[in-house]
Amino acid sequence: MRYEGNIFRPPSEARSYILQVTVGCAHNKCTFCDMYKDKKFHLRKLEDVLEDLRMARKYYSRVDKIFLADGDALCLKNEKLLAILAEIRRIFPECRRVGIYGSARDVRRKTPEELAELRGSGVGIIYIGAESGSDKVLSAICKGSTRAELIEAVRKIEDADIASSVTFISGLAGRDGWREHAVESGTMISEMEPSYVGLLTLMTGPGAPLTKEIQEGRFQLLSPQEVMLETELMLEHINVNRPCVFRSNHASNYLSLKGDLPQDKERMLSQIRYAKEHADVLKEEYFRML
Numbered sequence: 001m002r003y004e005g006n007i008f009r010p011p012s013e014a015r016s017y018i019l020q021v022t023v024g025c026a027h028n029k030c031t032f033c034d035m036y037k038d039k040k041f042h043l044r045k046l047e048d049v050l051e052d053l054r055m056a057r058k059y060y061s062r063v064d065k066i067f068l069a070d071g072d073a074l075c076l077k078n079e080k081l082l083a084i085l086a087e088i089r090r091i092f093p094e095c096r097r098v099g100i101y102g103s104a105r106d107v108r109r110k111t112p113e114e115l116a117e118l119r120g121s122g123v124g125i126i127y128i129g130a131e132s133g134s135d136k137v138l139s140a141i142c143k144g145s146t147r148a149e150l151i152e153a154v155r156k157i158e159d160a161d162i163a164s165s166v167t168f169i170s171g172l173a174g175r176d177g178w179r180e181h182a183v184e185s186g187t188m189i190s191e192m193e194p195s196y197v198g199l200l201t202l203m204t205g206p207g208a209p210l211t212k213e214i215q216e217g218r219f220q221l222l223s224p225q226e227v228m229l230e231t232e233l234m235l236e237h238i239n240v241n242r243p244c245v246f247r248s249n250h251a252s253n254y255l256s257l258k259g260d261l262p263q264d265k266e267r268m269l270s271q272i273r274y275a276k277e278h279a280d281v282l283k284e285e286y287f288r289m290l
């Protein structure tokens with residue numbers, strides 16, 4: 001119940017109890033992100049985390065889901081994560097699912113057995129930011145992971161029977177690289193076959209290095225219509241053989257899309273094609289937010 005700095009969580013964890021186990025992001029270098037730029041990364045003491053759980057029990061009569069924050073809480077050693085998960089089971093026996101942010105590096109460091117242990121102890125979903133399937137874009141934004149590493153990480157999560165929720169960002173390659181970003185992201189999703197894909201649209205905060213590039217004219221943002229072209233191209237290149245929930249219903253998106261792939265692909269493409277011809281269905285700029 002004690003939080004250090006601003007707390008972020010995925011939209012689907014809006015109703016979850018947020019337990020801060022790390023402060024900040026161990027990577028903290030992505031050029032579009034300023035979420036944790038004001039925090040020096042550190043791990044919270046185990047006793048403080050466990051004490052927070054006991055405090056939360058006094059406030060919440062029912063907790064269905066718990067989300068472990070901050071940036072990449074999965075960087076914790078399994079020993080510490082398992083201690084936290086055991087206490088969650090003891091104090092919140094009604095909790096159905098624990099979610100956590102993780103980087104590709106964190107996942108790749110875990111053995112399949114360690115991921116299976118986390119699954120067996122309640123971790124049901126790992127959120128991972130891929131942002132783009134293009135190595136060129138990943139390098140430009142200082143993601144710290146390659147396309148191959150991201151694919152490997154997501155496959156490893158899914159193989160451990162944990163759902164992966166992978167984020168991509170429309171407009172992240174600007175006007176120069178949108179086609180490559182779209183095609184490579186679509187084909188990457190096809191190779192990863194994650195349980196969930198979340199598509200945001202680029203918005204940068206004042207502390208993000210990319211904001212400076214935009215202000216100085218070195219990076220051109222896409223117009224709403226160009227975002228539609230990019231999203232259409234991305235979706236055209238997604239071909240999955242197992243169920244994948246696709247959502248672009250974040251507050252930053254111009255057009256809200258939600259569907260189950262592969263069966264809803266044509267319906268969502270029709271929505272995008274309609275929006276290309278009817279700009280009035282797109283969200284106004286002033287309604288967008290991070």
Ligand code: SF4
Binds near residue numbers: 029030033129
């Ligand atoms: S996007 Fe994620 S990994 Fe990159 S700096 Fe922000 S929190 Fe860290």
